[in-house]
Every structure is written in structure tokens, then in C-alpha cells.
Amino acid sequence: MIREEKKLYWLIVSISMLFISIFLLTACAKTNTEYKKVSKKYLYLKKLAKDKNIHKFLDIYWETPINEGIPPYNWPKLQKSLSPSSCMVCHYKQYAEWKKSRMAHSMDAGVVGQLLLKKMTSKHWKSWVMSCLSCHSPLAEYYVKHDKYKGLSKKEKNILRNGTKEKKAMVIALNALKIPIGKGDLSVSCAACHVRYYHRFGPNIKKYLKQGKIAHGGFVPTKAFTKSYFCIKCHQFSPDDRGLKGKLFENTYNEWKNSIYATKGISCETCHTPQGSMAFKSIYNKNFVLKAITIHLKKIKIYSGKVSTTLSLTNSGVGHDFPTYTTPKVILNIAQEKSGGNIINKSIKRYIIGWSVSLNLRKQHFDTRLKPFQTAKLIYDYPLLKGSKYIKAWITVKPESHYTRFFEALLKIKYLPKIIKIIFLRALKEDVDSKYLLWKRLERIY
Numbered sequence: 001m002i003r004e005e006k007k008l009y010w011l012i013v014s015i016s017m018l019f020i021s022i023f024l025l026t027a028c029a030k031t032n033t034e035y036k037k038v039s040k041k042y043l044y045l046k047k048l049a050k051d052k053n054i055h056k057f058l059d060i061y062w063e064t065p066i067n068e069g070i071p072p073y074n075w076p077k078l079q080k081s082l083s084p085s086s087c088m089v090c091h092y093k094q095y096a097e098w099k100k101s102r103m104a105h106s107m108d109a110g111v112v113g114q115l116l117l118k119k120m121t122s123k124h125w126k127s128w129v130m131s132c133l134s135c136h137s138p139l140a141e142y143y144v145k146h147d148k149y150k151g152l153s154k155k156e157k158n159i160l161r162n163g164t165k166e167k168k169a170m171v172i173a174l175n176a177l178k179i180p181i182g183k184g185d186l187s188v189s190c191a192a193c194h195v196r197y198y199h200r201f202g203p204n205i206k207k208y209l210k211q212g213k214i215a216h217g218g219f220v221p222t223k224a225f226t227k228s229y230f231c232i233k234c235h236q237f238s239p240d241d242r243g244l245k246g247k248l249f250e251n252t253y254n255e256w257k258n259s260i261y262a263t264k265g266i267s268c269e270t271c272h273t274p275q276g277s278m279a280f281k282s283i284y285n286k287n288f289v290l291k292a293i294t295i296h297l298k299k300i301k302i303y304s305g306k307v308s309t310t311l312s313l314t315n316s317g318v319g320h321d322f323p324t325y326t327t328p329k330v331i332l333n334i335a336q337e338k339s340g341g342n343i344i345n346k347s348i349k350r351y352i353i354g355w356s357v358s359l360n361l362r363k364q365h366f367d368t369r370l371k372p373f374q375t376a377k378l379i380y381d382y383p384l385l386k387g388s389k390y391i392k393a394w395i396t397v398k399p400e401s402h403y404t405r406f407f408e409a410l411l412k413i414k415y416l417p418k419i420i421k422i423i424f425l426r427a428l429k430e431d432v433d434s435k436y437l438l439w440k441r442l443e444r445i446y
């Protein structure tokens with residue numbers, strides 16, 4: 001009797017073992033074929049990276065959704081991670097610069113709020129969200145498509161417990177959209193630009209090799225990282241994309257291509273990533289803008305009771321239209337000032353540089369952007385007012401002017417869900433705060 005039981009026991013054990021091994025073998029084979037498929041794609045890309053036809057390489061490199069596949073099993077955990085904070089451990093300088101750039105902010109409140117609103121109001125939200133993510137967070141897109149989101153991370157749970165109401169709202173929104181924040185997916189991250197199939201691609205700045213250090217299996221060097229075409233994926237619409245009056249809303253690459261900078265071989269990277277800087281300086285950075293423009297205030301003249309001068313701004317060093325998008329506005333101002341710093345309001349004259357369009361993007365108010373070497377002029381010719389002692393000329397920059405108007409309008413909608421309101425108020429504050437004084441001059445009249 002006992003022997004019979006033992007036999008049965010062994011039979012059951014052997015059968016279970018058989019099933020387990022079959023299961024494990026299929027799982028291994030699956031990972032193995034997936035791994036082989038990914039390796040093949042990687043090797044092809046690696047080969048193309050050396051090709052003279054950089055456009056061919058980049059067209060494949062920038063196919064989205066980006067699927068990184070599975071990391072090589074024998075790499076240390078740190079090198080398997082795609083999160084910018086792991087890159088930071090070894091590339092501190094690049095991380096510190098990137099973190100302050102717009103790239104790291106491409107999934108801030110303004111964008112996330114819009115994505116959530118779409119989900120709440122449309123059945124077809126997914127493809128819409130995907131289209132935004134293909135530029136704003138190309139790795140996160142992968143999660144939306146493949147539904148691999150595994151729920152809240154420790155960090156997110158902690159925010160829900162202890163965070164501010166804005167941070168909580170962001171976590172709830174991202175969770176509803178199934179976009180994880182922990183993995184380096186949530187922006188135009190380092191990995192979005194540098195990592196394919198877990199292998200690093202870079203411009204090949206040789207100083208590392210001299211130090212004799214090797215990590216993440218080395219990297220694939222390619223000239224593509226110094227060419228303007230590298231940026232085309234997200235900074236140039238295709239001809240059938242949205243535009244107004246025959247002008248595409250995103251046309252930076254073409255503007256550059258038609259300028260003297262393209263002829264001279266001065267690429268986007270020459271200006272925006274000098275010496276491998278990952279700061280992506282832009283209209284947000286006062287000194288960066290000042291270096292690329294020339295400002296001139298004409299000598300002040302007084303004649304028959306009037307005061308006259310001209311403030312001019314020339315695009316002397318921007319490699320495309322100044323500014324390139326509908327988003328920023330640059331405002332030239334001249335006014336008369338009393339002693340003690342009081343501006344006489346009715347004496348203010350303004351000129352706005354930018355492409356101003358209605359909020360539904362269907363109507364153009366004006367387009368005064370400056371092509372390379374064009375000049376904008378604010379001509380001042382105004383009665384000299386009583387008590388006026390100075391002429392004040394100043395230039396302000398509103399990097400997010402269009403979106404400031406946009407969020408103000410959205411916030412006026414009745415019955416806006418509370419969470420959306422919290423997020424858009426945050427976005428509006430960020431946009432309003434980005435305004436700054438670029439330049440000013442005070443000239444005595446008498």
C-alpha cells in the first residue's frame with residue numbers, strides 16, 4: 001500500500017517536472033528568438049551607422065514606437081537601466097545640463113493635462129496621445145501601445161501619500177494614461193536619443209577612450225549626431241501636416257535648410273549642443289538669445305514738440321526664423337518716463353515679433369518673424385509729454401505666449417474636471433513665469 005502511494009507520488013512529481021521544463025524551455029526559446037530578432041535589428045542599425053547615407057540610418061533610428069527589446073542579461077543593473085538618473089552616475093555633466101533643458105520638461109503639466117482631457121472626452125484618445133508622445137516622450141509611447149504598464153511604482157505611491165496636490169494630480173493623470181514615470185520614459189530622455197536595443201549610439205567624442213573606461217558594451221559611433229537631420233523627427237512637420245496660409249506649424253529644419261547656415265555647414269548641433277553640451281539652450285535663455293541678435297536704439301531727436309527714435313532688432317545669428325514657432329513672442333517697447341521711474345502709459349508704443357494665430361490654429365493675426373539677417377523696427381514719433389524726462393526702450397520675451405493664452409481660455413470652460421483644473425493652473429503658472437526682460441536702455445531727453 002505504502003509502496004503504491006510512493007509510486008503514484010513519483011509519477012505526479014515526474015509529470016509536473018516535465019511540464020515545468022517544457023514551460024521553461026518554451027519561455028527560454030521565446031526570449032531567445034526575441035533576443036535574436038532584436039540582435040539582428042541592432043546589427044543592421046550598427047552597420048547603417050557607418051554608412052555615408054546618414055538619412056537612411058536616421059529614418060530607421062527614429063521609427064516610433066521605439067522598442068528597446070530586452071537588455072543583455074550579463075550587464076550590471078545600472079547599465080541596463082534606461083532612466084536618465086542612471087546615466088547621471090557616469091555622465092554627470094550631460095545630465096545636469098539636460099535636466100535644466102526643455103527636453104526634460106517635455107511632459108510637464110501643459111502636455112499631460114491635454115492628454116488626460118483627451119482621454120476623458122474622446123473614445124479615440126489613444127492614437128491621439130500616441131501621436132503627441134512620438135515627440136514628447138518617445139519611449140513612453142511604447143508602454144501605451146503594448147499595455148505593459150505595471151501600475152504605480154514606489155515613488156508614485158509615495159507622491160500620492162505625501163506629495164503636493166499638483167504632483168498628486170500628475171501621478172493620477174499619468175496612471176490613467178498608463179505612462180510610468182520611473183523609467184526614464186517621461187520626456188525626451190537620454191535613452192530616447194541615444195539608446196536603441198539597449199546599445200548606446202553617440203557622436204564619438206574620444207576623451208573617454210583615452211581614460212580606458214568601457215561601459216554598456218561600448219557604443220556605436222556615428223556622424224548622424226552632428227547633422228541637422230537628426231532633429232527632423234520632432235522639429236519639422238511633413239508637407240501634409242498642419243499649417244496655416246501655406247506655412248507649416250513646425251518648419252525649423254526647412255527654415256535652416258534655406259538659410260546660409262546650411263550652406264556653411266553650421267548645423268542645429270553647432271548652435272544647440274556645442275562641445276557636446278546637452279543644455280539645448282533656446283529662447284528661454286537670455287544670454288543665448290542676446291548673442292544671436294543685434295539691438296540698436298537710434299539717437300533721440302526732438303523737433304516741433306515731438307520726440308523720435310527707432311529701436312531695431314536684427315536676427316544676426318539665429319539659424320532659422322526668429323522665433324521659429326507660433327509659441328514665443330518678443331516684444332519691443334518704447335515709452336516716455338517721468339523722473340522717479342514712472343512710465344507715462346499712453347506714451348507706450350509696441351512692436352511684437354512672432355507668428356500670432358488664433359487658439360484653434362485657424363486664423364493668422366500676424367506673422368512678423370525674422371528670417372536670418374532680417375530686421376524689425378519700432379519707429380517712435382510721439383508728442384513730447386509734460387513732465388517726461390527720459391525715453392525708456394526695453395525688450396521682453398514671452399517664451400510660451402501662445403500657450404499662456406491657450407491655458408487661460410481652457411480654464412474658463414465651465415465644469416472642467418477638478419484634476420484637469422489643478423494641472424492647467426500649474427501649466428499656466430509655469431508659462432507666465434517664463435517671461436523675462438531681455439534688454440533695456442534709459443536715455444535722458446534733456
Ligand code: HEC
Binds near residue numbers: 087094095269
Ligand atoms: C534630443 C536628443 C538628445 C537628448 C535628449 C540627449 N542627447 Fe546626448 N547628444 C545628442 C546629440 C545630438 C549629441 C552630439 C552633440 C555634438 O557633438 O554636438 C549628443 C552628445 C552626447 C554625448 C557625447 C558628448 C560628450 O561630451 O561626451 C554624451 C555622453 C551624451 N550626449 C549623453 C547624454 C545624456 C546622459 C543625456 C541625458 C541626460 C543626453 N545625452 C540627452 C542628443 C541628445
Ligand code: HEC
Binds near residue numbers: 188
Ligand atoms: C524625440 C523628439 C525630439 C528630438 C529628436 C529633438 N527634439 Fe528638441 N524638443 C522636443 C520637444 C517635445 C520639445 C519641447 C519641450 C517642451 O517645451 O515641452 C523640444 C524642445 C527643444 C528646444 C527648446 C524649445 C523651446 O521652446 O525653448 C530646442 C532648442 C530643441 N528642442 C532643439 C533640438 C535639437 C537641436 C535637436 C537635434 C539635435 C532636437 N531638438 C531633437 C523633441 C525633440
Ligand code: HEC
Binds near residue numbers: 108128135136233326
Ligand atoms: C512633431 C513633433 C511634435 C508633436 C507630434 C507634438 N509636439 Fe508638442 N511640441 C513640440 C515641440 C518641438 C515643442 C516646443 C516648441 C514650442 O514651444 O512650440 C512643443 C511644445 C508643446 C507644448 C508647449 C510646451 C509645454 O511643455 O507646455 C505643448 C503643451 C505641446 N507641445 C502639446 C502637444 C500635444 C498635446 C500634442 C499632441 C496633439 C503635441 N504637442 C504633439 C513637438 C511636437
Ligand code: HEC
Binds near residue numbers: 083221
Ligand atoms: C557605469 C557608467 C555608465 C553608465 C551608467 C552609462 N554610461 Fe554611457 N558611457 C560610459 C563610458 C565609460 C563611456 C565610454 C565608452 C567607450 O568609450 O567605449 C560611455 C559612452 C557613452 C556614449 C558615447 C559618447 C560619445 O562620445 O559618443 C553615450 C552616447 C552614452 N554613453 C550614453 C549613455 C546613456 C544615455 C546612459 C543611460 C541610459 C549611459 N550612457 C549610462 C559610462 C556609462
Ligand code: HEC
Binds near residue numbers: 267289292319326
Ligand atoms: C546659427 C545658430 C542656430 C542654428 C544653426 C539653429 N538654431 Fe535653433 N535657435 C538658435 C537661437 C539663437 C535660438 C533662440 C532664439 C529663437 O528662439 O529663435 C534658437 C531657438 C530654437 C528653438 C526654440 C523655439 C522657437 O520658437 O524659437 C528651437 C526649437 C530650435 N532653435 C531648434 C533648432 C533646430 C531643430 C535647428 C536645426 C534645424 C536649429 N535650431 C538650428 C540658434 C540656432
